[in-house]
Amino acid sequence: MKNAYDIVIIGGGIMGCSVAFELAKNGRTDVLILEQEYLTSGATGRCGAGIRQQWGSPLNAKLAVESTHIFENIEEYTGYSGSCGLNQGGYLLVAYTEKEWAQFQKNLELQHSLGIGSFAVDLDGIKEIVPHINTEGMYGACFNAKDGHADPFHCTYAYAKGAERYGVDIATYTKVTGFVTEGGRIKAVETDKGTVQANIVINCTGGHAAQMASLVHDDLPIKPERHQILITEPVAHIMNPMVMSFHRHFYVQQTPHGSVIMGFGDPTEPVSFNIRASWQYLEENAYVVTKTLPALRELRVVRQWAGLYDMSPDRYPIINQAKAAEGFWTIAGFSGHGFMIAPRVAILVANHLAGKEDSIDINLLSTERYAKGELLVEPSVV
């Protein structure tokens, strides 16, 4: 770690590492990533790492599709020698209410207009995709064969190692404790290992982003919310796609390794930094999921954990430059789907900072939208 850099990125998750890689690729190689623990120790290393293109609003759909193209050859893209484990078994989104089913038809229309090949299936069609599923109470489902999941650790390390090859420095176990500003501009980052000068600071601290931004008096509407997840022992292959229900707040997928990963988003979860795992969650998730997938009842849970969602009011990320500290950027507010769109968001930010054009207007994602009351509404989140 030198004592001055052009750009300092805070947070060694998928977002911090991908943005470092894209910046360096654009010639801005005097970059440092600061991470308080190890790479992927935040939400990235705790997430389901699901990747879907079945979105209900155009911007998310575009971010997800263009990110999927990168995930499809991320090893080559970053020059990584390992495998990032992309598995495109599809996502089966099941509808449990009439309203949800009607929304799915609208989503399909939007997806088709963007060239996304999702389609609707009836109850028999659902059984063809997942033979052991219990269709009771379902109206139908949507399926997209290109959806899937990847390995969040290897994807992050792929970006990090690619960035390092361009000359980016990474300091792990280095915690950011404050900032120095001067005349309304960011000047330096204070850490527990010393102060680092910077022209630009990019805050990629996920659930901690609002706390971090408040240190430069930037008030961001991003709230931390615990989400829990569990994994079973590995078993023979029993399901291809991710099965997901917005109405019942769950998602389930089998990894290529054979373990089944599932999560349940408790709608009553309070705002907090708590990431302890609870036994109540374990029972409720098991109950909700085995109602739809009774065949999973025999599977034994080997581990459970929790991580933070960084929730924004409209479930869309916030990419914002602080008013009180020019040069201080925040990229956060991913609301539970930041892994799958990070590759494209990183390009968007790098293009902006390199003065290059982009087909997406970055200003759409600033906090201005809340002031103007022009929220980017996403109807389909879990």
Add this chain to the structure above:
Amino acid sequence: MQNKDTEIMICRCEDITRQQVLDCIADGYRTIDEIKRVTRAGMGPCQGRTCRSLIAFELSRAYGVSMEEVLMPTFRPPTVPISLGTLADAYIEK
């Protein structure tokens, strides 16, 4: 002759050899948590009951730090594998 020492199985649940752990260390990974995430060592049914201390030993030797200094990963519940069916039956609907 091949050094059989490196063929030793460190994590029996996930088939991870000592060589794979040494490769991770050569790659710059410094903690049990990182090695666990990169190789899956310790993610199997026994949840690292054997491999944790073996990996800690390799880390302490490679980096010249005491076993205590090698960060121990958090043990995650449940302590014994338990079936989803048993858990589901224990749930009382709200």
